[in-house]
Amino acid sequence: MTGTFLTLILLLLLIAVFMRGDFALTLIYLVVGALAAGMWWCYKALTRVEASRRFNTHAFFGEKVDILLTVQNKGWLPLPWLELRETLPVALAGPRSFQMVTSLGPRGDVKFEYSVDARKRGLYPIGPLSISTGDILGLRDSLQSRNQAQSLVVYPKIIPFVSMEIPSLSPQGTLRHHLPLFEDPTRVYGKRGYTSGDSLRRIDWKSSASTGRLQVKLFEPSIALETFVVLNLNAEDYYYRIRIDSTELAIVIAASISNWIVGKKQMVGLMVNGRDPLAADGRPQSAPPRKGKRHLMRLLETLARAEVIDDSALVPLLQRQRYQLAWGTTLIVITGRAHADLLDELYQARRSGQNSVLILAGRDNPDEEVRRRAKAFGIPVVKIETELDLNIWTKKARHS
Amino acid sequence: MNPGAGSTTAGNERAFRAISYVLVFLMILCLIMAISSLLSNIMPSWHTGIIAGVMLLIVIDRLFTHQRLKDLTPFSGEWAFALGARWIVFGVVIRLLLSYANGLQAFVADMSLFAQGYIESFLSPEFIVTLLLALLAWFLAAQFLELLDEIGLNQALALGAEPSFIQYDATAAHRRLVGLIFTLGIVLVILTALGRINFSAFFSNSAGSTLVERFSPVEGGVLLYFIFGLALLAQGRLMSLQTRWNVQRIPISSDNLARQWGLYSLIFLVLIVLTVSLLPTGDSLGIFSVLGTLLNFLWSILFFLWRLIAALAFIVFSLPFLLIGKGPSMDQMPPLPDLPAEGLPPPLPTAESSAIWILVRSILLWGALLLIIGFSLRSFLKQHDTLMGALRKAPVIGWLLFAWEWLRRNADRTRVSLSRVLEDGWQSVVARLQRRRSLPPLNWISLRSLDPRRRVYFFYLAMIRRGDERGLRRKPSQTPSEYAVTLEKDVPSATEDIDSITDAFVEARYSRREVNAGQADVVKATWGRIRRALQQKSK
Numbered sequence: 001m002t003g004t005f006l007t008l009i010l011l012l013l014l015i016a017v018f019m020r021g022d023f024a025l026t027l028i029y030l031v032v033g034a035l036a037a038g039m040w041w042c043y044k045a046l047t048r049v050e051a052s053r054r055f056n057t058h059a060f061f062g063e064k065v066d067i068l069l070t071v072q073n074k075g076w077l078p079l080p081w082l083e084l085r086e087t088l089p090v091a092l093a094g095p096r097s098f099q100m101v102t103s104l105g106p107r108g109d110v111k112f113e114y115s116v117d118a119r120k121r122g123l124y125p126i127g128p129l130s131i132s133t134g135d136i137l138g139l140r141d142s143l144q145s146r147n148q149a150q151s152l153v154v155y156p157k158i159i160p161f162v163s164m165e166i167p168s169l170s171p172q173g174t175l176r177h178h179l180p181l182f183e184d185p186t187r188v189y190g191k192r193g194y195t196s197g198d199s200l201r202r203i204d205w206k207s208s209a210s211t212g213r214l215q216v217k218l219f220e221p222s223i224a225l226e227t228f229v230v231l232n233l234n235a236e237d238y239y240y241r242i243r244i245d246s247t248e249l250a251i252v253i254a255a256s257i258s259n260w261i262v263g264k265k266q267m268v269g270l271m272v273n274g275r276d277p278l279a280a281d282g283r284p285q286s287a288p289p290r291k292g293k294r295h296l297m298r299l300l301e302t303l304a305r306a307e308v309i310d311d312s313a314l315v316p317l318l319q320r321q322r323y324q325l326a327w328g329t330t331l332i333v334i335t336g337r338a339h340a341d342l343l344d345e346l347y348q349a350r351r352s353g354q355n356s357v358l359i360l361a362g363r364d365n366p367d368e369e370v371r372r373r374a375k376a377f378g379i380p381v382v383k384i385e386t387e388l389d390l391n392i393w394t395k396k397a398r399h400s
Numbered sequence: 401m402n403p404g405a406g407s408t409t410a411g412n413e414r415a416f417r418a419i420s421y422v423l424v425f426l427m428i429l430c431l432i433m434a435i436s437s438l439l440s441n442i443m444p445s446w447h448t449g450i451i452a453g454v455m456l457l458i459v460i461d462r463l464f465t466h467q468r469l470k471d472l473t474p475f476s477g478e479w480a481f482a483l484g485a486r487w488i489v490f491g492v493v494i495r496l497l498l499s500y501a502n503g504l505q506a507f508v509a510d511m512s513l514f515a516q517g518y519i520e521s522f523l524s525p526e527f528i529v530t531l532l533l534a535l536l537a538w539f540l541a542a543q544f545l546e547l548l549d550e551i552g553l554n555q556a557l558a559l560g561a562e563p564s565f566i567q568y569d570a571t572a573a574h575r576r577l578v579g580l581i582f583t584l585g586i587v588l589v590i591l592t593a594l595g596r597i598n599f600s601a602f603f604s605n606s607a608g609s610t611l612v613e614r615f616s617p618v619e620g621g622v623l624l625y626f627i628f629g630l631a632l633l634a635q636g637r638l639m640s641l642q643t644r645w646n647v648q649r650i651p652i653s654s655d656n657l658a659r660q661w662g663l664y665s666l667i668f669l670v671l672i673v674l675t676v677s678l679l680p681t682g683d684s685l686g687i688f689s690v691l692g693t694l695l696n697f698l699w700s701i702l703f704f705l706w707r708l709i710a711a712l713a714f715i716v717f718s719l720p721f722l723l724i725g726k727g728p729s730m731d732q733m734p735p736l737p738d739l740p741a742e743g744l745p746p747p748l749p750t751a752e753s754s755a756i757w758i759l760v761r762s763i764l765l766w767g768a769l770l771l772i773i774g775f776s777l778r779s780f781l782k783q784h785d786t787l788m789g790a791l792r793k794a795p796v797i798g799w800l801l802f803a804w805e806w807l808r809r810n811a812d813r814t815r816v817s818l819s820r821v822l823e824d825g826w827q828s829v830v831a832r833l834q835r836r837r838s839l840p841p842l843n844w845i846s847l848r849s850l851d852p853r854r855r856v857y858f859f860y861l862a863m864i865r866r867g868d869e870r871g872l873r874r875k876p877s878q879t880p881s882e883y884a885v886t887l888e889k890d891v892p893s894a895t896e897d898i899d900s901i902t903d904a905f906v907e908a909r910y911s912r913r914e915v916n917a918g919q920a921d922v923v924k925a926t927w928g929r930i931r932r933a934l935q936q937k938s939k
Contacts, residue, residue: 024593026676032776041668099649100653
């Protein structure tokens, strides 16, 4: 097309020069003017187009996220056509994507609403929105601009646990315990008559005075459950054929345990041996044990963004982290495979007053030697192959 | 997707087809006029009016029969019969018309020669050229219509079929349409330029000028051709886009996209034509002369068509009389149409122009030309990346680019600062106007009707207003004490009074202490002194 156009211009210039043809000059103005004005219009109008999205940037698994897209023409030049194509993650939108054609008058705006389904946890970009337009005559190719993408965090799936046996050595907490070793003097649940050997500190003098016989207080044993969840997303520690499913299962387990512990008003911390696309160093930040819903949301966000990492051994990280944890903290290590050095490290933790639970996620069969060694060290090992296996923590309590 | 997209598209398609056909007809009409003009210039003895009329009729026939002919399988028996019969009729009609144009006697003589088997007398050069031109008109109309079909007609297919089954690119078809219009435009320009040459003077080597100096209707026709072409391109663009959107199943949110497109196209073309008309063109015609020429040309086309139809009707009606040997006399025959050479606008009188006006026109002319050349060069270089790369490596070009960047940067900086100054000035004017509007004139406020607290407010605000007039505007972030410091720097003689009125205002405004009339009078006196100090300062 350019060749034809230039030939025409050249020819007209020649006619204008040699034959003094006014019409040639007028034609040059017309043709070049139409081309230049069309391009200028299109370019100028597109620079004044702005698009913005409004949506909840965080969604729970299974939720539907409504996105309100507003496209605004901030200039006075109208746009006869505008082709909008939103780039959406396949995991959320599936094969359908948002595409629309519209036109915008001077200072006009249009609003579109579409939705995506939070079907998979993760950090997803919503956009960028590609905005195409062109000159009204179609003499030049379309122009395109892209607006910035925004992020949507989908939290991992949470399975509501009702009961879970996590060993703890922290006395005087808020959870009941069966061992009288952890009797809490602030939780009086009854009185009985004094028997020889009872401590004088236990005598309830008021009731003794009123009954005329010595009465002693009965204390309820309780523990504090300070837990630290260690999630291993090192690719080598998962069987390669089921790596994706196993790591996702491990994340679901970590999220569900954290949710259960926070629901019990206990403290929970998290360390993920994986990759965080938003972190400056690419590693997820460890969260020290804390209570409360806000802290839980922080943990869930870390888990939502966590990705599998290569060549990142867990044990050195665990070693560094362990020294920052309080005495009596329970370490819940979730991984695909357990090696001897990990068990050794957990044993060291146990010796220094911290409990350990090992959860193996995925269908990979654990080594018999590992089982034997864990048993010898007194480290409980729980094998979770699928999400259905988590029923052990959802059904037990119903029976009880 | 819009539920009504299908019906809307179908409705649009009908409207598009009608408009496209009219535009194609008008464009080919412009081409025919140019060809006729050239023929009459080269071969004055030929019946160029008849030739033009025949070509027009062929185009009309092609437009009407396009749909029917398109449905026939190419090179099938039915197709060959339809085309063959049509062209035999065309050939005979053309020959009859050309014979009849020479007069009734010549017509009868030709018929008798034909009846005696002298076929070679039938194939005169004029007839062959006319037939070829008719074929050209047929072919060109078909080209336009097929391209338009390709751009727009697949919409029905696109709405019904799966996207994966359609390997269709309407944009490519639109590009071909652009190419066809511009190529034909080049041919038209060449024909028009040739038409400007006075061939009789050229061949006879006479002393007269070999160039026709006037802006003829044919040249107006070339302008119109491009305007119609641009309109067709605008419409073709919409059709190609709509087809693409339908093929890709992209929904259209605006219900009136086609209407808005039409409106924007019209405004765009009108603005372009108006601008072009106002630009200088050497011996400039000016807007009114161009418009006059175009209107005159349109009128001549209509008149020409009317005469052509009248002549044809007369021939048809006279044929039965001819068979019974009672042909109409030459006097009764209506004058055969010829190219509308009458009514050309007279050459523009060369008005005595002032030197400044000539200078302005020259600057505009050369500026516009330089812009066009620059724009064309830029487009060319953009299309040829390798050439651009090689040029960038040349040191001279590097220096030029550097100089250009420097110039652009400085121009940008100047533009930004200028626009900032203008904006600030405008904001200041607007703010002043708004302030004047929001506050009633001071003489409307009756001080007696105000309570003492409000009187203190009044005097303090009066001080701020006066300060503002002296260029010491109170910033919104400034507290009364901070503003007092600013004002004191300007009027050091009234430092104590400014402090006093500020304190009084702060007390009246922010405390619950009662303000009595005596205190208000003191503030009034203080304000009087400050006002005098400000007046003295301004003197």
